[in-house]
Amino acid sequence: MVIIRIALSVPVDILFDYQAEDASSHDIGLRACVPFGKKKLTGIIMAIGTETQVPIEKLKSVYCIFREINPLPPALLDLFQFCSQYYHHPLGMVIMNSLPVLLRNNKPVKLKDSAQHPLRLTDSGRRIDITTIPARNRVARRLLTEFQNATILTAQQIKQISPRTSKLLIEWKRLGWVTEKPTIETSPSKTTPIPTLTADQANAVTTVTAELERFNTWLLHGVTGSGKTEIYLRLIESALSHDKQTLVLIPEINLTPQLEAVFRARFRTVLLINLHSGLNDTQRLTGWLQAQRGEAKIILGTRLAVFTPLSRLGLIIVDEEHDSSFKQQDGLRYSARDLAIFRARKTNIPVVLGSATPSLESYFNAINGRYRYIRLASRAMQSARLPSIQYIDTRIHKSQAGLSEPLLKALEKCLANKYQSLIFINRRGYAPVLLCKSCTWSALCQRCSSRLVVHLRDKKLCCHHCGHEENFPRACPQCGNQDIAPFGQGTQRVEETLRAHFPAARILRIDRDSTRRKNAWKEILHAIHTHQVDILIGTQLLAKGHDFPNLSLVGILNADTSLYSTDFRASERLFAQLMQVSGRAGRANVAGHVLIQTEFPDHPLYHALQQHDYDTLAQALLTERKIAGFPPYVYQALLRAEAHSIKIVLNFLKQAAHLAEPTQAIELYDPVPAQLLRLKGMERAYLLIQSTSRKQLQTFLAEWYRQINTLPTRQVRWVLDVDPIEF
DNA sequence: AGCACGCCGACT
DNA sequence: GTCGGCGTGCTC
Numbered sequence: 001m002v003i004i005r006i007a008l009s010v011p012v013d014i015l016f017d018y019q020a021e022d023a024s025s026h027d028i029g030l031r032a033c034v035p036f037g038k039k040k041l042t043g044i045i046m047a048i049g050t051e052t053q054v055p056i057e058k059l060k061s062v063y064c065i066f067r068e069i070n071p072l073p074p075a076l077l078d079l080f081q082f083c084s085q086y087y088h089h090p091l092g093m094v095i096m097n098s099l100p101v102l103l104r105n106n107k108p109v110k111l112k113d114s115a116q117h118p119l120r121l122t123d124s125g126r127r128i129d130i131t132t133i134p135a136r137n138r139v140a141r142r143l144l145t146e147f148q149n150a151t152i153l154t155a156q157q158i159k160q161i162s163p164r165t166s167k168l169l170i171e172w173k174r175l176g177w178v179t180e181k182p183t184i185e186t187s188p189s190k191t192t193p194i195p196t197l198t199a200d201q202a203n204a205v206t207t208v209t210a211e212l213e214r215f216n217t218w219l220l221h222g223v224t225g226s227g228k229t230e231i232y233l234r235l236i237e238s239a240l241s242h243d244k245q246t247l248v249l250i251p252e253i254n255l256t257p258q259l260e261a262v263f264r265a266r267f268r269t270v271l272l273i274n275l276h277s278g279l280n281d282t283q284r285l286t287g288w289l290q291a292q293r294g295e296a297k298i299i300l301g302t303r304l305a306v307f308t309p310l311s312r313l314g315l316i317i318v319d320e321e322h323d324s325s326f327k328q329q330d331g332l333r334y335s336a337r338d339l340a341i342f343r344a345r346k347t348n349i350p351v352v353l354g355s356a357t358p359s360l361e362s363y364f365n366a367i368n369g370r371y372r373y374i375r376l377a378s379r380a381m382q383s384a385r386l387p388s389i390q391y392i393d394t395r396i397h398k399s400q401a402g403l404s405e406p407l408l409k410a411l412e413k414c415l416a417n418k419y420q421s422l423i424f425i426n427r428r429g430y431a432p433v434l435l436c437k438s439c440t441w442s443a444l445c446q447r448c449s450s451r452l453v454v455h456l457r458d459k460k461l462c463c464h465h466c467g468h469e470e471n472f473p474r475a476c477p478q479c480g481n482q483d484i485a486p487f488g489q490g491t492q493r494v495e496e497t498l499r500a501h502f503p504a505a506r507i508l509r510i511d512r513d514s515t516r517r518k519n520a521w522k523e524i525l526h527a528i529h530t531h532q533v534d535i536l537i538g539t540q541l542l543a544k545g546h547d548f549p550n551l552s553l554v555g556i557l558n559a560d561t562s563l564y565s566t567d568f569r570a571s572e573r574l575f576a577q578l579m580q581v582s583g584r585a586g587r588a589n590v591a592g593h594v595l596i597q598t599e600f601p602d603h604p605l606y607h608a609l610q611q612h613d614y615d616t617l618a619q620a621l622l623t624e625r626k627i628a629g630f631p632p633y634v635y636q637a638l639l640r641a642e643a644h645s646i647k648i649v650l651n652f653l654k655q656a657a658h659l660a661e662p663t664q665a666i667e668l669y670d671p672v673p674a675q676l677l678r679l680k681g682m683e684r685a686y687l688l689i690q691s692t693s694r695k696q697l698q699t700f701l702a703e704w705y706r707q708i709n710t711l712p713t714r715q716v717r718w719v720l721d722v723d724p725i726e727f
Numbered sequence: 728a729g730c731a732c733g734c735c736g737a738c739t
Numbered sequence: 740g741t742c743g744g745c746g747t748g749c750t751c
Contacts, residue, residue, distance in 0.1 A: 006751080011728055016751040037750045038730065054751050093728090714746070 003052045004062065006032055008043035009096035009104070013084065016043070017052040020062040024048065029071030033063040033106045042106045044072060044095050068108045070292060076309050079343050086698065088705045088720045089332045097332065098307035100285040109285065117180040118154045118271050118295060119169065121147040125177030140168055147178065151268045154290070156283050194266075197234075200376045201227050205234045207374060208350060212238055212314070215345045219321075219366040220354040222376025223386065223612065224583030228354045229259070231376075232317050233266050235352065240270060240297055244314020244349075248300045249336055251323035251544070257522075258546065259319070260300055267298060275301035275308065303328060303336030306343065313347050316340050320544075321353035321362055322576055324725055333721045356583065356614075357576035360625070363618050364632040387554070387585040387592030389610045391601035399597070401497040402489035407555045407595050408501060415505055415534055419552035419590055422536040423494055424543070424581045427558060428511040429453035430493045431486030434461060436476035438483055443473070449678040454486040455513070456493075466680045489557065495537050502535065510538035543580040554585040556596040563603060566675065567727060568630050571605055575617055578609055631723075635694045637701055638727070639687040639708070641718040646673055646683040652716045653687045659707040660689075665696040675727060682717075686727070 004023050005015040018034050025048050033042045040063065052059065072095075080098070084091040096104055103109065126148060133140050139162045146161055147153060158165055172178045197205065200222075208218055212235075222228050236246045248263075250256060260274050273287040273296040290296040292309040299308055303326050318326070318337050326337040337353065344351035353362055353371070366373035397404040402425070414421045431454040434443040443452040445463035452461035452470070459472045475482045486493070495509045508514075508527065515521050527533050531550055536542065562574040578596070586592020598606060608617035626633050639656055643649045653671035662668045667690045674684040689704075691697035705720060 003751095008750090009728080010750075012750080014751090018751060034751080036729095039750090052751080058751055060751060712747080 001050060003049050003059075004032065004045050004065075005047040005049070006034060006043040006062075007046050007080075007092035007095050008034070008036060008041050009092050010036075010041075011090055011093060013090040013092075015046055015091070017054045017059060018062045019059055020048075020065065023062075023065060027065055027067075027071065029073065029077060031066040031103060033066070035060050035063065040106050042066075042104060043092055044077075046077065046091075063106075066108045068110075069103075069289065070309075072309055073311060075343075075346055076307070078346055079307065079339065082342055083332070083334055083339060085702070087332055087334050087722050088701055094332055098304065100288045101281045102285045103288075111286070111289075118152050118290065119147075119158065119173075119178045119180060120152045120269075122176055122179050124175075125172070126151075128177060139164060143168065150264070152271050154271065154273070155286060195227075195230060197230065198227065198376075201231055201234075204231050204374045204376065207372075208235055208352065209238045212242070212350060213348075214350070215348045216350045217341050217344070217365070217371040218350060218352045218374055219358055219362050219371045220352050220374050220376070221358050221363075221366070221614075222354070222356060224356045224580065226356075226376035228319070228356075228376070229262060232319070232352070232354070233263070235315060235317070236263075236267070236298060239314040240267070242314060243312065245291070245294065245296065245310050245312045246298050246315040246317065247305065247308065247310060247313060247340070248298065248317045248319065249305060249326070249340055250300065250302060251320045251325045252302060256300065256302075263298060263300065270297040271295055272298040272300065275299065275305040277302065303334075306336040306339045313343075314349055316344050316349065316351040318351065318353045320355055322355045322357055322359040322572075324573070327723075327725050329726065331719075333719065333724070335723060338723070357579045358614075358618075360572055360618060360621060361632045364622060385586060385591065386612050387582050387594050389582060389594040389596065389612075391606060391610070392595055392597045393601050394597050394599050402494060402557055402597075403497055403501075403555075404597055407597060410553055410593070410595055411498075411502065411535065411555070414553040415502060417552070420528070420531070420534060420536065420548060420550045421553035421555065422538065422542065422548070422551055422581075422584060423498070423555045423557065424538060424540075425489060425491055425494055425557040426539050426577070427488075427490045428492075428513055428539055429462065429464070429490040430456040430496075431488045431490055433487040434473075434484060435487045436479060436481055436484045438481040439476060439479040441476050441478040441484075447678065447681040449676055453490065456486065456496075457513075465676065491537050491539060494557070498535055498537065505534040506532060507535045507537065508533045510536060510542050512539070512541065515541065540577060540581075542584070543577055546584070548584055550590060551585055552590045552592060554581055554592070554594045556581060556594065559596060560598050560600060563600060563605065568625065568628070569725060571617075572621060575605055575609065575614075579612075579614070582609070629690075634690045634692050635697045636688060636690045636724060637697060638721040638724045639689070639718060640684065640721055641686070641716050642679075642682040642684040643716045644682065646677065646685060648715055649673075649683055649685045652711070652713070652718065653685055655711055656704075656708050656718075657687060659711070660700075660704050662689075662700065663696065665693050666691050666700050686721075 002020055002023050003017050004020045005017055007015055027045050028048060030045050031042050032045050033040060080095045084094045130141060130144055142161055143165055220228055239246045256274060256276050263272055273290055275287050288308060291299050294311040299305060318340050321337050327335045341351050365371040392404050392406050394404060397406055411421055433451050434454050443461050445452055445468055447468055448463055448465045450463060450465050453464055455462050460469045461472060462469050476484050491509050491511045495507060498507055510524060528548055559578060562570045582594045585594055604620060605617060641649045641652050650671050657668060660668055669688040671685050671687045674686060677683055
């Protein structure tokens with residue numbers, strides 16, 4: 001009897017056995033549709049054998065095995081297995097949640113042949129003169145133009161040009177203008193000039209390229225503007241020359257288009273796909289299949305892309321590796337960066353972690369020699385120097401609505417010189433608090449233990465944690481006094497103040513509220529680049545990765561709040577963020593100045609920032625962490641739990657703690673309520689476990705996880721968070 | 728996660 | 740007497 005073992009998306013960490021007479025060992029990694037209770041589910045075949053522990057009468061037969069697409073490769077199944085074990089999350093859920101939605105259905109995928117393959121313009125196609133096509137044949141002209149621009153077009157791209165192209169393409173295929181054959185041509189485009197490398201860059205490229213055939217974790221540490229992207233491009237080129245795929249992981253969606261454009265411009269003749277959250281189900285599946293078949297040579301994507309099957313993977317790049325969005329913060333709490341390293345090791349290929357401000361974990365590994373460390377000391381463009389950073393002591397310089405006199409003066413001067421400036425304040429809305437002046441009342445969220453943020457623009461109070469909105473009250477609900485007022489500054493208020501102060505200036509606010517609209521980002525970037533804006537006001541959305549060539553002045557408000565935070569990672573994050581924002585100034589042809597308003601101008605973090613001295617600060621922070629016994633000197637895990645009442649949560653955590661059998665190597669702390677106690681109507685708490693040995697921590701967690709699963713979990717939702725980065 | 732089974736309160 | 744509340748436990 002042939003037994004197949006299937007991983008299903010159910011929250012129990014076991015495989016389910018089924019009878020399947022027609023299965024063979026080639027079917028491992030394929031999808032199978034099976035009866036499950038009263039339901040029908042589709043899962044992945046993990047093993048095939050002739051034996052089972054399940055009583056024969058319980059054993060059911062598979063409905064069918066889907067063979068229309070290739071099985072998931074063993075290396076990817078290894079990654080899932082590791083992920084499931086390391087993060088203590090059921091294997092079936094790990095696998096099924098990583099797959100495109102269309103592969104989770106109880107249906108075979110059906111894609112039209114034309115939809116499956118990208119088309120490449122052949123040399124004879126390239127020689128076609130557009131004017132030989134009648135002008136009224138607009139679709140044909142558009143399509144040919146697009147092909148001659150891009151050489152390769154995916155099915156989606158073609159569909160976007162016009163939905164009625166299939167007849168045309170059949171004809172063109174017959175004529176030999178286009179072909180489905182993926183090319184292995186790697187010569188970069190002749191039209192985009194390729195910059196010469198600095199000595200630093202050249203050295204980095206040579207060093208990594210020399211070891212392209214084996215696993216290494218490279219930390220590529222270079223200040224903003226030191227030209228990391230160019231290094232990525234060269235490495236990808238090397239990978240391409242061996243006909244290998246490159247997986248490029250990037251933090252979040254906003255900077256994708258920019259990076260994508262750079263990559264496409266350089267590699268016009270290879271298929272590049274972008275796997276981001278904005279895709280619909282069909283687009284995602286199409287890209288996924290192209291990656292699996294090895295047709296897509298460059299796979300650009302956010303954290304989920306780390307699970308893409310890649311038959312010819314030769315290189316992984318994790319850009320902005322310090323970015324916390326590589327860690328998923330709900331459900332399966334995985335770190336895409338760490339999984340990328342695991343994947344590279346298993347595939348025996350290099351993984352390059354790039355950052356201007358590496359995470360302390362990576363830096364620690366680099367100086368210890370666990371990672372290979374590559375340092376880019378200089379900015380690539382000689383004209384672009386590092387910005388000068390100065391502090392405005394807000395104890396001396398009083399401010400009006402959060403803006404100090406020296407900063408306003410600097411803005412004025414910048415305006416007069418027709419340069420752009422940027423005010424960075426990481427707080428959207430008008431004001432963070434609504435206060436009653438006669439009693440102590442302030443507007444609170446009903447579902448979270450947080451204050452409601454004033455959004456004067458739409459006359460609403462908003463909770464930035466749960467999204468709750470309510471109308472602006474006319475009077476204090478507690479004492480009836482009408483004297484209620486916004487307190488503190490947010491982007492909207494800064495915008496208002498600056499508009500009043502510089503009525504002639506063109507001011508643009510950039511935060512989640514102003515970029516929510518579709519295409520808003522595109523329009524904003526266009527406005528900035530064509531110099532239709534004088535002053536930008538923005539949150540951290542602005543900090544990431546964009547080049548603003550005319551930007552000369554950066555003003556930073558309200559940075560102090562993270563200086564003395566209870567979160568031991570706050571300084572690290574603040575520094576990275578301020579480095580990033582500062583780096584916006586003075587990129588191309590303009591000298592950059594950064595003015596930071598602070599009450600603590602002598603703080604070591606600010607000193608380090610002023611000197612552009614990552615190392616001194618990193619060393620200091622590492623010393624602190626060593627003394628305090630924090631990561632990277634210890635490994636941590638959290639048991640997180642939530643319920644309607646904190647009593648239930650704490651009680652559950654206490655029970656869980658009671659079950660634990662810690663060894664000497666494991667430290668188990670008392671349960672503590674979360675910083676933000678209530679979130680979306682749930683009260684939360686966690687329990688910290690730590691150890692100096694990752695291995696022992698894992699052994700402990702595995703056993704403990706099994707034990708916790710036996711607890712009655714009435715109304716409690718819980719997860720293990722391994723290597724947590726938020727508390 | 729679903730979904731059924733099961734054992735106690737308020738209804739035609 | 741039953742309808743239905745959601746606590747408990749199983750799914751190959």
